[in-house]
Amino acid sequence: MIPHTPSETPPPNLSALAEDHYFSANPPPKDLEKHIALAKDFIDFHAAAGRRLVLVTSGGTTVPLEKQTVRFIDNFSAGTRGATSAEYFLEAGYAVLFLHRQFSLLPFSRHYSHATDCFLDFLREGPDGSVIARDEDAGKMLHVLRKYREARDKKMLLVLPFVSISDYLHELRSITRLMRPLGPKALLYLAAAVSDFFVPPERMSEHKIQSTDAADSVLQAKKKVAAATEEEETFDNFDSSPKVPRSKRLVVDLDPVPKFLKNLVEGWSPEGMIVSFKLETDPAILVHKARYSLDRYQHHLVIGNLLATRKWEVVFVSPGNPDKWIRVPRNKALTGASPSTASPALAAETQSDEPLDPKSL
Ligand code: PAZ
Secondary structure (H helix, E strand, O other), X not given: OOOOOHHHOOOOOOOHHHHHHHHHHOOOOOOHHHHHHHHHHHHHHHHHOOOOEEEEEEOEOEEEOEOOOOOEEEOOOOOHHHHHHHHHHHHOOOEEEEEEEOOOOOOOHHHHOOOOOOHHHHEEEOOXXXXXXXXXXXXXXXXXXXXXXXXXXXXXXXXXXXXXXXHHHHHHHHHHHHHHHHHHHEEEEEOOEOOOEEOOHHHOEOOOOOOOOOOOOOHHHHHHHHHHHHHOOOEOOOOOOOOOEHHHOOOOOOEEOOOOHHXXXXXXXXXXXXXXEEEXXXXXXXXXXXXXXXXXXXXXXXXXXXXXXXXXXXXXXXXXXXXXXXXXXXXXXXXXXXXXXXXXXXXXXXXXXXXXXXXXX
């Protein structure tokens, strides 16, 4: 393990004041009130039944560059981990509130997503002109269909979308606060890939950022200035960047996204069980970063994974326990198996050599 160095001293916890500032400065998503009402009904329904409930977050958040957004920075995540894990939680009897990036993978339909298996490839035309599943695929399709219908008919799954980082944080705060009365029956499984940097609203352009001055209302005046500067244009040749005049570049200046996990652990969901994920690309720092996150936020479990190997290995880092690697053979990791056809495992699409029970976390 790499020891903490003084330069890694964590910043002070984000105060209630800073939290209020972020949430008042960054507007909520337009459907927040509707989502809160749906989430409240869902949580109350399952609380009354004494059922355990998990909030699964899934997919990547965007960082808009413009208020009327044309361009944005995205965060890697297809939603495979979240959507697969949601199916496992349903199988284990949890009600699942699935907060996901709009258009990322969803539980059940992920088996027939455009990215891997287009649903049209599983269908054929029947003799009477009807559409039916191909014989070789019908068994699996029927299984997935039944599981999907069961979850839907028993109201076990609520699916809510987000897009941007501020949408996500508003939704997360509202939903986890609603889950508070569930006490330890609430599980938060934070698999979404959340942006670390953003453009604060006061620096964000209202309209699409222009690459030319063609639409400029003070075109003539600007053109004269531009023509004058063009001749003595600045080129930053001291770095390895191409010879593009500085005036034609887009320099994006990002602030760090406030770290809200501490606020979540201490304020929004003090009794809930909280599992976060840590994605890295450098194997040398993964476990260290996961342990650091656990020490800093004092929650229950960090599941670490590497971009290149995330489909077949993860590491569980929890307080007072040695790091636990869970690995599956590579050829089994991408089969898209559903819980009833694979041994149960909590960590998304992986199957453990030792089956894991969410209750034992
Ligand atoms: O969605 P996916 O299956 O393509 O990827 C899952 C993941 C790598 C985004 C997830 O396992 C994860 O690590 N989420 C946290 C990412 C982060 O460190 O912000």
